[in-house]
Amino acid sequence: MGKSAYKNMWAYIEHDGARAMDVGLELCCELRRLCDRSGDKLLAVVVGSLPDGELQRVKDCGVDGLILVNRDERMEYNTEAYTEIFARLANKYRPSAIFVGGTANGRDFAPRCAVRINTGCTSDAIELEYDEATGDIRFIEPAVGGKIMAVITIPELRPQIGTIRPGTFRYSPAGAREKVKVIDERIELDPASIRSRTLSFAPDSAGPELNIADSEVVVCVGNGLKSADGLDIYRELAALLGGKLGCTRPLVDREILPYRLQIGQSGVMIKPRLYVCFGVSGAVNHTAGVSADTFVAVNRDPQAQIFNYCDYGIVGDMDEVCREMIRQLKARKAQ
Amino acid sequence: MLNILVCVKQVPDVDLVTMDPETGNLVREGVPSMLNPLDGNALEAAVRVKERYGGAVTVITMGPPAAESALRECLAVGADRAVLVTGRPFGGADTLSTSYVLEAAARMEGRFDLIFCGKESLDGATGQMGPQLAERFGATQITGSLLIDEVDIERGCITARRELEGGTAAVEAQLPCLLTVEKANFPARLPSLKGKMAAKRAQVKVYTENDIDGLDPKRIGVPGSGTVVPEIYPPKLPEPGQMIDEGGVEAGVSKLLELLSAAGAI
Numbered sequence: 001m002g003k004s005a006y007k008n009m010w011a012y013i014e015h016d017g018a019r020a021m022d023v024g025l026e027l028c029c030e031l032r033r034l035c036d037r038s039g040d041k042l043l044a045v046v047v048g049s050l051p052d053g054e055l056q057r058v059k060d061c062g063v064d065g066l067i068l069v070n071r072d073e074r075m076e077y078n079t080e081a082y083t084e085i086f087a088r089l090a091n092k093y094r095p096s097a098i099f100v101g102g103t104a105n106g107r108d109f110a111p112r113c114a115v116r117i118n119t120g121c122t123s124d125a126i127e128l129e130y131d132e133a134t135g136d137i138r139f140i141e142p143a144v145g146g147k148i149m150a151v152i153t154i155p156e157l158r159p160q161i162g163t164i165r166p167g168t169f170r171y172s173p174a175g176a177r178e179k180v181k182v183i184d185e186r187i188e189l190d191p192a193s194i195r196s197r198t199l200s201f202a203p204d205s206a207g208p209e210l211n212i213a214d215s216e217v218v219v220c221v222g223n224g225l226k227s228a229d230g231l232d233i234y235r236e237l238a239a240l241l242g243g244k245l246g247c248t249r250p251l252v253d254r255e256i257l258p259y260r261l262q263i264g265q266s267g268v269m270i271k272p273r274l275y276v277c278f279g280v281s282g283a284v285n286h287t288a289g290v291s292a293d294t295f296v297a298v299n300r301d302p303q304a305q306i307f308n309y310c311d312y313g314i315v316g317d318m319d320e321v322c323r324e325m326i327r328q329l330k331a332r333k334a335q
Numbered sequence: 336m337l338n339i340l341v342c343v344k345q346v347p348d349v350d351l352v353t354m355d356p357e358t359g360n361l362v363r364e365g366v367p368s369m370l371n372p373l374d375g376n377a378l379e380a381a382v383r384v385k386e387r388y389g390g391a392v393t394v395i396t397m398g399p400p401a402a403e404s405a406l407r408e409c410l411a412v413g414a415d416r417a418v419l420v421t422g423r424p425f426g427g428a429d430t431l432s433t434s435y436v437l438e439a440a441a442r443m444e445g446r447f448d449l450i451f452c453g454k455e456s457l458d459g460a461t462g463q464m465g466p467q468l469a470e471r472f473g474a475t476q477i478t479g480s481l482l483i484d485e486v487d488i489e490r491g492c493i494t495a496r497r498e499l500e501g502g503t504a505a506v507e508a509q510l511p512c513l514l515t516v517e518k519a520n521f522p523a524r525l526p527s528l529k530g531k532m533a534a535k536r537a538q539v540k541v542y543t544e545n546d547i548d549g550l551d552p553k554r555i556g557v558p559g560s561g562t563v564v565p566e567i568y569p570p571k572l573p574e575p576g577q578m579i580d581e582g583g584v585e586a587g588v589s590k591l592l593e594l595l596s597a598a599g600a601i
Contacts, residue, residue: 079476111461114463118561121562142570153562154561195509203502307575310575314588
């Protein structure tokens with residue numbers, strides 16, 4: 001079947017039964033724009049029961065329709081179930097594209113589903129474009145450690161599947177359409193096909209400092225950091241500014257900080273009010289993950305690319321500048 | 336006796352790859368290749384399972400002939416057998432076609448109870464290979480595994496912890512199961528002298544496109560890929576921000592805090 005037989009774009013709305021995760025709503029907002037260009041309808045796919053108020057929030061993002069799968073049932077995440085549900089839906093409705101939030105679970109089932117229905121899958125695009133000439137989506141993302149931007153397309157197979165990191169697109173609801181079509185879908189799975197189960201869930205004991213996605217202020221350290229011993233002053237500065245500490249990939253590779261603190265395209269996307277980074281080179285895969293109202297960069301190399309992304313830059317030794325910031329901030333507070 | 340497979344990839348050190356500003360091509364010459372770091376953690380997880388429950392570890396990769404060195408690295412730290420899948424027609428493959436080829440080649444080596452992969456590669460970083468291979472093998476999957484609690488050979492299942500947003504889940508999955516591995520609890524071990532010697536002597540089995548049963552040429556390499564990269568370009572740099580140069584750290588920081596304060600940022 002030719003690709004022109006496939007129409008409409010889908011956004012998967014991940015939720016916990018009570019609340020829709022932001023990433024699904026962000027996807028709807030971005031896809032609204034894309035569908036306006038392509039002429040496709042935008043449908044949001046919800047699996048399992050979700051309160052009406054939350055469904056309204058999805059509608060407010062400008063979707064043309066909702067596909068509600070087993071809406072009266074509590075549907076916990078399960079790899080086999082979600083892979084099969086999306087494979088069946090895709091085969092039945094033949095959407096042109098399916099977008100899935102790049103969460104742990106989204107990244108778990110979306111690629112698997114792509115193989116089941118034999119199609120292409122991309123991950124972590126930071127920009128989406130619609131190519132009128134080909135009818136393909138252009139998934140644009142930094143590649144090779146941020147050295148280049150790569151345009152990825154799925155030129156023949158359908159649906160086009162993409163996982164997108166939370167925080168990549170802005171939540172800016174366009175308002176509900178006058179008519180929103182609601183499709184009720186009932187999918188029964190063979191119990192024998194479910195071969196794994198979640199036994200228990202333990203919330204992070206490590207504490208809130210590992211959750212930097214919503215932090216108002218973020219202090220970030222990069223590969224310029226000499227050793228793990230040098231981290232204390234950056235933690236102190238973050239605390240003084242009322243924020244949290246994050247890092248770039250090399251510090252995770254060096255096992256100085258955990259992956260959960262990695263800021264960037266393949267880590268956490270952040271939107272802080274104030275962002276202050278030290279010893280960060282400015283590779284695109286990092287900067288793509290930062291959308292800050294005020295962006296401060298400190299680096300010893302005046303040519304560092306990070307200065308192209310900052311509002312204010314200081315050339316200097318990162319430790320020295322950090323210590324001086326702590327001293328002066330303390331002095332200001334004492335006044 | 337568990338039959339264990341570890342899928343690995345040789346990657347360039349991406350931090351050393353540069354882009355030719357004239358041609359826009361990536362300059363890979365002289366850039367050293369290495370075993371994808373998370374694949375080293377996956378191998379460690381596999382070797383620990385072997386040491387605890389008994390079994391054999393086969394390591395497999397698809398890549399150019401030089402990828403053999405990544406396999407020998409694995410043989411030096413606990414892998415028992417190594418398989419290299421190599422051939423021009425495999426080149427340019429995305430995860431859709433690579434997973435197809437790897438599963439077909441692995442099938443030549445028998446049935447596996449457990450399959451391990453790194454969570455993602457350093458260069459592609461899609462994290463798609465694990466789930467896609469699991470689908471090809473008809474295996475269950477536990478992605479983002481932080482630790483392995485137990486392999487219950489009698490019941491034919493494995494229990495492991497999965498990293499999720501905001502916490503960890505304990506998941507039980509029937510064998511065969513594919514696990515993608517996070518680094519934290521599986522630091523790669525250093526090879527012993529004995530291990531290095533054995534790795535040097537070991538045979539690496541090589542499969543080309545002609546050696547794998549039932550391989551469909553339309554599903555390998557570029558023709559078998561779902562995705563293409565029609566265009567690459569250098570990232571567009573924004574205009575530099577305001578540089579603060581007050582002739583000293585103290586004065587510079589003072590100026591910065593003044594500006595931040597005026598902007599309402601602090």
